[in-house]
Amino acid sequence: MAASSSNNSAPVKHEVISTFDGRAVFTCSTCTAVLALQDEVISKSFSGREGRGYLVHSAVNVSLGKHEDRPLLTGVHTVCDVFCTGCDERVGWYYVKASDEGQKYKEGEWKYLLEKERLTKENGWS
Template identity: 35%
Template sequence: MAEYSNTTYSCRSCRNPLASGADLLSKSFLAKSGKAFLFSQAKNIVEGPKEKKLLITGLFKTADIHCSICGQVLGWKYLKAYDIKQKFKEGKFIIERAKIVKEYD
């Protein structure tokens, strides 16, 4: 997705930069607030406790992710997928669209 290489996704509440457009893998995910994006990497976040969650696509071990400045819950990190077809999500980040803003460098 080369068109996103000069884009940064930041926390809607405090404008803390969270992810690069170059790390955006998909815009086709859903979370509590609606649309969510899948990123290969995220920065300036704090991971919460590990927990097992039953999501639409199966059972996962996840950790909620929070903004390192304002503490806003942004989404989660996939730590483990129990279904082999979902293993590609391991180590990746879901960030809810409603919690971020797109900024251009």
């Protein structure tokens, strides 16, 4: 739900998408906002800043930080941190550009690295 205020210094909350019709999702471990569908996972064998991570095709309820060149295990990549719009916690990063030809598959088409420690798996079982 969007917050409104008559004064310009108040933080603005973004509306959060809350459902995917009972499908298995990853949620933010801090505020439980839905971040990605589990069937969007490309790989579970990535490393984040704080341990394992998932490479996923797309994410929702996220905002992007500034672009920066970052040395990662597979070389230098241009990435931007990804933040949950529900609580503003950093949950991973978005791949903008890979310098190594063999890593170009991570670029574009909205490829995100979501850190496992920042996620909760919700299976949607009733």
